[in-house]
Amino acid sequence: MPLCTGVADDPAPVASLSDAITLPPPDLEGPLSLEEAIAARRSIRSYTGEPLSTADLSSLLWAAQGITDANRGYRAAPSAGAHYPLEVTVAIGDVEGIAPGTYRYYPDGHRITLITVGDHRAALSVAATGQQSIADAPATLVISGVYDRLRVRYGDRAERYTLLEAGHASQNCYLIATSRGLGTVAVGAFDEGEVQEIMGLPAGEVPLYLMPVGRIG
Numbered sequence: 001m002p003l004c005t006g007v008a009d010d011p012a013p014v015a016s017l018s019d020a021i022t023l024p025p026p027d028l029e030g031p032l033s034l035e036e037a038i039a040a041r042r043s044i045r046s047y048t049g050e051p052l053s054t055a056d057l058s059s060l061l062w063a064a065q066g067i068t069d070a071n072r073g074y075r076a077a078p079s080a081g082a083h084y085p086l087e088v089t090v091a092i093g094d095v096e097g098i099a100p101g102t103y104r105y106y107p108d109g110h111r112i113t114l115i116t117v118g119d120h121r122a123a124l125s126v127a128a129t130g131q132q133s134i135a136d137a138p139a140t141l142v143i144s145g146v147y148d149r150l151r152v153r154y155g156d157r158a159e160r161y162t163l164l165e166a167g168h169a170s171q172n173c174y175l176i177a178t179s180r181g182l183g184t185v186a187v188g189a190f191d192e193g194e195v196q197e198i199m200g201l202p203a204g205e206v207p208l209y210l211m212p213v214g215r216i217g
């Protein structure tokens with residue numbers, strides 16, 4: 001049962017600060033140059049079985065949608081008119097210090113809040129044509145779009161722009177994963193309704209990409 005859900009245009013407000021887990025600041029230095037990360041990036045579907053750290057989770061979420069310009073609220077991935085139609089939720093199975101469940105990422109404050117309790121990785125894998133990468137990964141990021149956030153300004157280009165933005169966020173996840181010795185893969189083959197239900201997403205928040213992430217040997 002969802003513990004808290006929001007409406008699409010306005011994700012669930014954090015009920016109280018105690019409900020939120022503030023993530024450590026993202027690492028802003030890594031062992032690889034950008035060029036090395038681009039050259040080494042691959043879709044990786046099998047993982048060692050080790051947990052992710054909160055630092056890993058922090059960097060992945062920051063790369064996907066974190067705030068990189070605190071004054072203007074601009075984020076790591078570009079957005080049409082800076083309207084930010086993307087949401088990132090994460091199905092956590094095995095991340096050190098964080099109980100299994102689905103969580104919503106809030107760029108403001110770099111924190112996550114619980115949506116649904118429990119380890120949903122097996123269900124998420126079934127919803128994604130049984131893809132083993134999702135069952136095995138310690139965590140799977142779900143990049144979703146709220147088309148209505150762009151509709152007033154961009155009309156029937158709202159969906160196109162949102163999908164383009166999901167590509168930017170996904171590529172950032174790939175590159176930060178590569179830099180941290182993690183593997184990920186952009187998964188597009190899944191049942192939208194089932195993923196929405198498992199993740200506890202509100203109506204109007206459409207899952208676009210699943211990104212299972214795990215450590216590689």
Ligand SMILES: Cc1cc2nc3c(=O)[nH]c(=O)nc-3n(C[C@H](O)[C@H](O)[C@H](O)COP(=O)(O)O)c2cc1C
Nearest residue numbers: 041042043044045128131133185186187188189190
């Ligand atoms: C839109 C899109 C959907 C994809 N869906 C899946 C998927 O459902 N499962 C999967 O394992 N890989 C998926 N991939 C990853 C591709 O299979 C992968 O990018 C391709 O084989 C090239 O390998 P590389 O990413 O290592 O360069 C998808 C990639 C894109 C761009």
